[in-house]
Amino acid sequence: SPLIGSVQYDYIIVGGGTAGCVLANRLSADPSISVALIEAGPTVFNDSRVLSISPSGPAWGTELDWNYTTIPQIHVNNAVLTYHAGRDIGGTSTINGMVYLRPTAEELDSWPVLGNHGYSWDSLLPYFKKSEHLQLPTEPRSLSEASYEAAFHGFAGPVKVGWGNDLDPAAGFGQALNTSFQALGVGWNVDPNSGNTTGIGLFPIEKDTVLQIRQDSARSYYLPVMDRPNLHAFTNTTALNIDLDNSKAHHGPKRPFRAKAVNVSLPSGKKQTLYSKQEIILSAGTYRTPGLLEQSGIGNPSVLRNLSITPKVILPGVGAHVQDQWLVGIIYNTNITIDSVTAGYNSNPVTVALTAADLFGDDLEATAAQLYRDIPSYARTLSEASNGAISVQAQEQILRLRARLILKDNVGTGSCSFGNYGGNCWVTLPLSTGNVHSSSDPSNPRINPNFMQLPWDILVTQRLISTLRKVLSSPPVQLALGPSANVELSPGLANVPLNATLSQWTSFFQAALAPVWHAVGSAGMRRRDWGGVVDTKFRVYGVQGLRIVDASVIPVEVNGNPTSLIYALAEKAAEDILADCGRGGKGKGW
Numbered sequence: 304s305p306l307i308g309s310v311q312y313d314y315i316i317v318g319g320g321t322a323g324c325v326l327a328n329r330l331s332a333d334p335s336i337s338v339a340l341i342e343a344g345p346t347v348f349n350d351s352r353v354l355s356i357s358p359s360g361p362a363w364g365t366e367l368d369w370n371y372t373t374i375p376q377i378h379v380n381n382a383v384l385t386y387h388a389g390r391d392i393g394g395t396s397t398i399n400g401m402v403y404l405r406p407t408a409e410e411l412d413s414w415p416v417l418g419n420h421g422y423s424w425d426s427l428l429p430y431f432k433k434s435e436h437l438q439l440p441t442e443p444r445s446l447s448e449a450s451y452e453a454a455f456h457g458f459a460g461p462v463k464v465g466w467g468n469d470l471d472p473a474a475g476f477g478q479a480l481n482t483s484f485q486a487l488g489v490g491w492n493v494d495p496n497s498g499n500t501t502g503i504g505l506f507p508i509e510k511d512t513v514l515q516i517r518q519d520s521a522r523s524y525y526l527p528v529m530d531r532p533n534l535h536a537f538t539n540t541t542a543l544n545i546d547l548d549n550s551k552a553h554h555g556p557k558r559p560f561r562a563k564a565v566n567v568s569l570p571s572g573k574k575q576t577l578y579s580k581q582e583i584i585l586s587a588g589t590y591r592t593p594g595l596l597e598q599s600g601i602g603n604p605s606v607l608r609n610l611s612i613t614p615k616v617i618l619p620g621v622g623a624h625v626q627d628q629w630l631v632g633i634i635y636n637t638n639i640t641i642d643s644v645t646a647g648y649n650s651n652p653v654t655v656a657l658t659a660a661d662l663f664g665d666d667l668e669a670t671a672a673q674l675y676r677d678i679p680s681y682a683r684t685l686s687e688a689s690n691g692a693i694s695v696q697a698q699e700q701i702l703r704l705r706a707r708l709i710l711k712d713n714v715g716t717g718s719c720s721f722g723n724y725g726g727n728c729w730v731t732l733p734l735s736t737g738n739v740h741s742s743s744d745p746s747n748p749r750i751n752p753n754f755m756q757l758p759w760d761i762l763v764t765q766r767l768i769s770t771l772r773k774v775l776s777s778p779p780v781q782l783a784l785g786p787s788a789n790v791e792l793s794p795g796l797a798n799v800p801l802n803a804t805l806s807q808w809t810s811f812f813q814a815a816l817a818p819v820w821h822a823v824g825s826a827g828m829r830r831r832d833w834g835g836v837v838d839t840k841f842r843v844y845g846v847q848g849l850r851i852v853d854a855s856v857i858p859v860e861v862n863g864n865p866t867s868l869i870y871a872l873a874e875k876a877a878e879d880i881l882a883d884c885g886r887g888g889k890g891k892g893w
């Protein structure tokens with residue numbers, strides 16, 4: 304590329320992951336715009352560990368995985384949990400579970416209350432469609448229940464999405480699950496990507512159904528355009544921090560800070576500064592984006608001072624509001640291999656989203672009343688845990704918004720997935736809130752999802768796993784699992800009996816939980832006085848020429864799985880960026 308050797312670009316994207324590749328593609332579509340993409344890892348298009356359509360990560364724990372760990376989780380017996388995150392072009396989309404499931408309409412419709420005016424299901428739907436290439440189910444797959452509502456889908460976008468070739472829910476395990484959930488009053492959902500996730504349905508996977516390979520963001524967005532002469536990828540290159548400039552003309556008024564350059568460490572270990580003519584965009588993901596802000600002097604002054612960094616832009620919300628989901632499972636069969644899990648994943652991609660009404664039944668009214676009574680004390684707990692970065696009042700408003708979604712709007716609050724081992728479940732809309740900050744070693748961020756922080760989440764988990772247990776032990780599912788798998792091995796009835804108390808279940812959760820790795824919100828799009836870090840156009844508050852586009856801007860945890868939303872947001876961000884520099888039309892004007 305003619306850009307090689309250059310140190311000045313219109314746009315510098317930090318992090319060539321799920322969101323970063325979208326931006327690299329869209330911003331470099333105009334040949335007069337120069338774009339640098341900085342990625343700490345390599346390109347891995349032909350690596351079998353990435354091509355694999357196994358959900359249980361052949362690349363986990365390898366050099367393609369940052370393999371972070373959490374700080375000890377105080378509500379989980381001080382457990383230190385592994386956090387996988389992709390370290391290559393394509394980022395975490397090269398090692399994730401590939402599930403393509405969007406949030407519900409009501410969740411996105413609630414974003415304006417957080418300060419995100421203009422956001423809604425309807426306003427984001429065009430971007431979901433723009434990124435998606437739904438591969439139509441073949442006739443046998445349609446007969447096996449692979450169904451969709453065309454109005455909600457894109458058929459020409461970069462990300463190929465589809466169902467397994469060996470789909471069998473209408474026949475075996477899937478049908479058994481359907482029969483048992485229907486008996487509990489949980490209905491069939493013909494398209495869980497249509498803005499309504501609730502009920503039982505089939506999830507499509509981000510994969511090429513013809514080639515039977517993973518469709519990550521590198522393959523979808525970067526590979527087709529990597530030879531553009533105006534796009535230069537710096538692979539195996541780590542961004543260290545951003546230079547901010549507020550120098551003013553002689554006697555002129557004080558200027559706001561402007562993001563001027565990115566300092567990087569090249570593969571040789573040599574340091575280099577890359578200058579931006581227009582903007583710098585951080586797409587380093589939930590765990591690293593806050594650290595890059597902090598290493599540049601943007602964040603909570605008390606956090607920065609602990610890192611011996613001089614505060615330049617005071618943004619207490621940086622890293623202060625992270626949410627993730629945790630899962631617990633019921634295991635019937637330990638005789639499983641990666642191959643059998645992969646086969647099960649492609650043949651039985653059953654998803655179930657359960658509402659508070661499904662979980663609490665006749666107890667719903669009393670449970671809801673208790674949650675509303677608890678909100679003020681929950682808000683104090685969350686505000687305290689953020690060292691006051693987010694006020695009690697703001698936390699209370701956010702919690703009320705979430706309670707309304709869960710209790711009034713009947714949005715799914717828990718999910719289950721299944722395999723030949725049994726099933727897993729997790730709270731999709733947790734209230735517990737953690738944080739992520741830089742440490743003295745930026746490649747080792749302090750990740751604290753704060754799992755099981757609030758009693759509400761524990762109660763919902765208990766209801767979820769009890770429902771899961773009921774379904775897995777039901778005669779149709781037992782028949783489908785076969786005689787070799789008719790004993791519950793974990794938790795096991797001796798450990799957690801059928802009439803177990805909440806405290807018995809809690810002990811099991813503390814011993815068995817694992818992250819779902821859907822962490823979001825560490826640089827949330829939200830009102831600045833509610834701990835927001837970016838505005839509705841992804842611009843960092845208080846800094847010119849700096850945006851954030853990745854999972855960290857998603858303000859609160861969502862139903863479904865994050866990549867569909869990250870792709871949609873990145874598509875919107877690209878339009879916003881081009882519109883603001885006078886290219887790409889007027890934009891949507893939100």
Ligand SMILES: Cc1cc2nc3c(=O)[nH]c(=O)nc-3n(C[C@H](O)[C@H](O)[C@H](O)COP(=O)(O)OP(=O)(O)OC[C@H]3O[C@@H](n4cnc5c(N)ncnc54)[C@H](O)[C@@H]3O)c2cc1C
Nearest residue numbers: 318320321322343394395399400401402542588854864866
């Ligand atoms: C095991 C696992 C399974 C998952 N399963 C699913 C699923 O089935 N469906 C789903 O929708 N979601 C799933 N997720 C979540 C989803 O994959 C992530 O939320 C999403 O990919 C994050 O995208 P991102 O753009 O925010 O960050 P990433 O894709 O992680 O991109 C960040 C990039 O920045 C690079 N980087 C970081 N720091 C620097 C630096 N200082 N300098 C240069 N480069 C840097 C990284 O190497 C990486 O390439 C899963 C996640 C995991 C870990």
